[in-house]
Each structure stands twice: as C-alpha cells, then as structure tokens.
Amino acid sequence: MAEPEDRDLPTRERILAAAERLFARRGFSGTSIRDITDAVGIKPPALYNHFPNKEDLYAEVLAASLRPLIELIDAAADAADGAPNIEGADQIVGRGMDLLREHPHGPALLMLEGITGADHLARIARDWIRPLIERGVSVLKENDASGRWSEDVYPNVIWMWFCSAFGHVALSALYAEVFDEDGLADSPFARHRDFMAAVATASFEPKR
C-alpha cells in the first residue's frame, strides 16, 4: 500500500500513478485523497500543489490512462490495415489484448465509468470509444471477405470484442477468484488471448 510509488519520479507523476492504481481498484468515491497521498508518501494538502481538486485529478488520470490504449490500438489497426483477410482478425485481437495487458488500469477505469455512467462518460465516449469503434468498423469493411456479416452489424462486432477484451483485463480480480490463477499472468493470458483470436478467425472464416 505505502509503496513509495517510484520515489525518483517527480511528485506529480507519483500522484498520477498512485491515483490511477487506486481509482482503478476502488473507483472514484471509494478512493480518498488521503489514500492517494498515503501511497505517495506526502500529506493531503501537498496534493493540491499539483492538482486543483479530486475531480480534476481523476479526469487527468482517466485521460492519461486511456490515451496510450487508444494510441496503441490505433497503431495496431494501422499495421493490420493492409493485411489479408482472416489472418488480420486474429492478429488484431491478439495484439490489442497484449496492449491492454500492459496498461491494465485503463480498462478498469473505463468500465467503472461505463457502468456508473458518471460525469465523464459522454466525453470518453465521444473522444475515445467512438473513434475506436469507427476505426474498427472501417477495417472490417475493407477486409471482411467472409460473406457472413452484413455491414450494419460491424459495430456490434467491435463492441463485442471491446466487451470481451476490456472485460477480461478489467475483471482480472474476479478471474483470479474463479480460476485460482492470475488472468494476466503469462500462460493464462496467452491461452485466453489465443482463444479469442481463434474465435475471431472462426467468425471471419468464409462461409461454406
């Protein structure tokens, strides 16, 4: 708990790191300023030299936590853009999950926001999720040669993968309790990622 949260970094960064971890684990109202400052090793008033209030700190954590995810997913989609049909699907899914795994707080924060539908939801949806979906849909339009799906379910395709992938990462605590192993550890994670990639393959296998 009181891990000094990377003692070398400037205080502002340490606050962001501690806040990200705590907000992701306990939600906004479940995390107190004191929780965060205790984790950083400062007193509560010191936090206000770096952030004007809890809300703004949270907004910054949210943005900082989602930005790399979207950027990386975007880059992965770029890479897969010209790729041939079926192989593309499983590779995108696999890469996407690997990226989520490296930034597991983002999915948790996003799903907490998505469920509780708090104040930031509209902005998140507009700025992060909608572009992500649109990006995915356009990739599908160019690459799906399976003949299985009409264009108007492409958003559902992306949405389902979004729920599955973000859900797996965000729900790692539940996964651990259910399966007695850390869902983000190498082997279980690989198994799940590969399974999801295989479902993707099956989904875009040309219809007989």
Add this chain to the structure above:
Amino acid sequence: MAEPEDRDLPTRERILAAAERLFARRGFSGTSIRDITDAVGIKPPALYNHFPNKEDLYAEVLAASLRPLIELIDAAADAADGAPNIEGADQIVGRGMDLLREHPHGPALLMLEGITGADHLARIARDWIRPLIERGVSVLKENDASGRWSEDVYPNVIWMWFCSAFGHVALSALYAEVFDEDGLADSPFARHRDFMAAVATASFEPKR
C-alpha cells in the same frame, strides 16, 4: 429519481429495489444511505429497522440481484442440455442474454465487484460464477462436436461469453453514449443478441 419505488410493496422490498438500482448505478461507496431512503420516501433511521447496516444491505442486494440470474441461466442450460449441437449454442446465448436484459442491475453489480475486487468477491466467485462456468463447461463437453476446441479452453469459452454478455448489459450507459441508442431497447438489443448468437454458431460450426 424520487419515484416512491413501488408504493404498495412492503418497505423492506422497496429498500431492496432502490438500493439495487443505486448500488448498480453508483457503486457501494458512491451510494449513501440517504440516497436510498430518499428514493424510498423514508428517513435514514427507518432503514435500520429492516437491515442492520449498509454492508449487510449491500450483501443482500447482491445476492438478491444475482440469484435469479444464475437460476435462470441454469434453467436455460437445462433446457439446452439435450439439444443438438450447433443450434444449442446460439439458443443458449440468446436466451441467456434475454434473461440478463430482464435483470440488468445484476451484471452491473457483478462487474463493479469484479473490477474493484471488494470484500464480497471471493464469495461471489465461489457461489455464483464458478458453478456457472462449470455448468457451461459440462454443457460444452456434452455438445461440442465442432472439433475446433480442446477441452481445456472450454472455461475460456464460457469466460469470454460471460464478459461479452454481462459487459453489454452492464455497460448500457456507455453503449448509449457511443451509439446514440439504448443498448437494452428492443431493436438494438435484438441486433446484438442475434449477432452474438451468430458468433456462437460460427464458433461451433464443425471444422472443415
């Protein structure tokens, strides 16, 4: 907001209903006793005539919210138990989602618990999720004739469907912001349910 939460029901039931809705929307620490009693139309001390404290009320809400889900999913699985191969998969998925839709607070509560990994998580995992997974795995063992999957990914199959289905229902607020329509309304919901059922079908289509 201040809907008197079914004026005819006994107070205890009205508290449970209001608490379920609020806990699902704002989480445990984001919901105050006053929020609940305001929704019911009583004063905070009156709540303590029916529940010993907030924690126990929450535990009861959680159980009451998850029990029907598990029971109904269980029943759906029973019905599909003897069903033939491929048709079974999409029917189970479709029925399961219809059931979730009727009790949308359950998925939200479960995912909030699953993310924040709070005190109830171990019990929930043991009592509700593990049996659900095991039930699904055994159904798969009896019915999967696709030749696509080895038995040790069956848990991943169920887990992925769990994330997708519970995620879609729990994240309806996010869905609404992203797609400008209520993901639980008839037509969008049917589209997503049918798409997921189709993916199930594709996943269990016998391999060529």
Add this chain to the structure above:
Amino acid sequence: MAEPEDRDLPTRERILAAAERLFARRGFSGTSIRDITDAVGIKPPALYNHFPNKEDLYAEVLAASLRPLIELIDAAADAADGAPNIEGADQIVGRGMDLLREHPHGPALLMLEGITGADHLARIARDWIRPLIERGVSVLKENDASGRWSEDVYPNVIWMWFCSAFGHVALSALYAEVFDEDGLADSPFARHRDFMAAVATASFEPKR
C-alpha cells in the same frame, strides 16, 4: 462564551441566538460553525439537522435580526404620523434609538454587511432599508414645516440619521474604548439619544 444560550429553548432557537451574537461580533467569515455549536453546547454535525449550511443560517439570522427593527421603527413612525411638527422629529429619533438598543445585533450585522457588501446586500437594501428610507421620507414630507430643507434632501436626512443611530449602537465596542463607558448603558445612552433628538429638533426648527 460557552453560556448555554438559554438552555430551555429548542435547539434551533439556541443556534439562532448564538449565531446572531457571534456573527454580529466577528462577522460571517470570522465565525466558525464550531464557534456556534460550542456556544450552544452541541457538536457541529448537529447544527445541520436544523440548518442546511452556514450561508442559510446566516441569511436566517440576518432576517430574524432585522425584521423586528424594521417592524418596530415602522410602528414608531405610524405613531408619529399625525404628530405635530417639531415634537415629532425628536420623538421618532428617541424612540427609534430605544428600539435599536433592545436589538443591538441587528445594527452590527447590517453595518458589517453594508461595509463588506457581501452577497446579501442587495436583498437587504431592497427589502429592509429602502422601505425604511421611503417611510421616513414620506413622514418628513407630511410634517416638515421648517422651511429649511428642499424635498430632494429628505433621503439624505433619513440616511444621516440611519448612519448616526445604527452607527452608535453597532460601534458600542469602539465607544466603550474611547469613552471608558458602555455606550448602551442607561445613562450614556440616554445622553446620546437626547442629544440626537435635540439635533433633530434644531434641524426642523422653523427658519427665522
């Protein structure tokens, strides 16, 4: 300080009494909730069972403190309405001051507000002071036969008396330090009141 503030009265009244005294002596921002609740003999949270917040408590104190002043002055003006010329002026002044003396917190609160020009000033001016001035002006119009003053200085007449009378009562702490006697005690107060009444008489003495 910790006088129990009239132990018999209901808590709400005791809070109002303590708050009036403290706000009048130390101003709004110089008075803490704890100051008030200490004077009443309760803990700070108990105050919130009776008033929603400090601002509203202050507003209520202000209204409760000014209302009797205005009402009584109004009544005094009524009584003097039909009175003959000169005698009226000194009697109104004398009676008005006697009334202020009985409610000395009102002038203090009003002058603090009037100086700091805080949020309530506009409302106070409109609801309390303007009617008071207008009332005084109309009395002057009917009764001033001195031939000394044009009608357009009547507001200045009232304003000057307002400053003098409210000032004397509000500034009793300063008066005490300057003159080494309590300006609200019987004898010094009577001397000042009678002097002011005499000035009023001189001011409305028919011009030679």
Add this chain to the structure above:
Amino acid sequence: MAEPEDRDLPTRERILAAAERLFARRGFSGTSIRDITDAVGIKPPALYNHFPNKEDLYAEVLAASLRPLIELIDAAADAADGAPNIEGADQIVGRGMDLLREHPHGPALLMLEGITGADHLARIARDWIRPLIERGVSVLKENDASGRWSEDVYPNVIWMWFCSAFGHVALSALYAEVFDEDGLADSPFARHRDFMAAVATASFEPKR
C-alpha cells in the same frame, strides 16, 4: 480584480495597497493571503519577504490607512480654529468629509474594527479616535456660541458626526444599493456633504 496594483511601486507598497482595499471590503478573516498576493501578482511566500505575518500586515494597513485621515482632519481643525462661530461648523464638516472621501478605506477598516471589537480596537481608540474627539471638543469649546449645548454633550456632538461621516463613506456599498447611485460620486456626495454641513449650521445657530 487582478489589477496589478500600480506596477511601478515597490512590491511592499503594492502589497499594502492591495491589502488595504481587500481588508476594507472583506474584513480581516474574509481576506486570505492568497487574495492579496493574487491582486499584487506575486505568490504567497513572497509576501513574507515584506511582512512577518498576516496580523502585522493588517496592523500596518490599519495604521497607514488611518494616519492620513487623522492628520488631515487635524489640519482642517487647525485651519478652522480661529474661524468665527457658525461658518466654522459647516466648513469643518464639509472639509472633513472631503478628506474621508479621498481615503475611503480608512472609514471602512475603522468601522469593521469598531464593530467586531477585535484585538486592535483598544490601540486604535487610544491613538486615533480619542485625540480626534478631544480635538473636536476643544474646538467646540472655543467656538460654540449658540447657547444650545452644555459642555458635557460636546463629546456626543463629535461622536455623532463621526458616526455620520465615517458611516456614509464606509457604507457606500449599501448606499449604492439603496439609492441606485454611488454615494461617493461627485453629485450625490456633494449633496450629502452639504446637507450634513447645513445640519451643523442649524445645530450651532444661536438659540432664539
């Protein structure tokens, strides 16, 4: 608001000017160090290079704000010392008010202190107000030939004029709300000053 408070002056003077204005408008406890430094355009710690703490800054503001008033009033009294009877009264009153008008924060600060009776009151009373009163009384003794007043009400005379004159200037915010015009603007101020001078004349008009 964020007027840089006379950019050319040395920081110390700019702090004094900003502090005077803010203390006069919001009182001691209603003004924070940050309010002052914001108005000056520096950060709070910089203030401590010029003043040891808030209390001492306030004391200096108070002295600096009252000193010119007293000096100027004193000078005005000197000038009127040899002046003949009746004309003197109105001239002193008129000149005194003109002086107050040029330093309107002094009256506000003084009345706030006089009402709240804070720590500085005794010193202020002794050092500033008492000499002022005594000076006025001695002028009256030498000049009052009206035969209207016994010598023991002379202090009341001065006190009443003090309340009226300081009150009018300090309460300019209230005046503005009540009369819809700035009480310190040329025309309204002149009207009030002349009225007060006229009352002075009437008060010292030889009795018939």
Add this chain to the structure above:
DNA sequence: GATGAATGAGGATTCATTCAT
C-alpha cells in the same frame, strides 16, 4: 526578492449509525 513544495491546523460538510420518542 521570489517561488515550488510541503505541512499542521482548521474550515464546512457528509456519513453511517444510535437512541429516545
């Protein structure tokens, strides 16, 4: 002189809970 970072003390207010009625 000025500032960024820090802090102890205290600010108003909320919260879960109790208890007498």
Add this chain to the structure above:
DNA sequence: AATGAATGAATCCTCATTCAT
C-alpha cells in the same frame, strides 16, 4: 415501523506559514 436529534469519524479542501532553492 418511523423519526428528530445527535455524534464520532471521515470527507474534500483552505489557510497561514516555512524552507530549500
């Protein structure tokens, strides 16, 4: 079964002040 009044603990945040730079 319900409530008004009360409270200890905790909430977010502000404040005056310090100190190293």
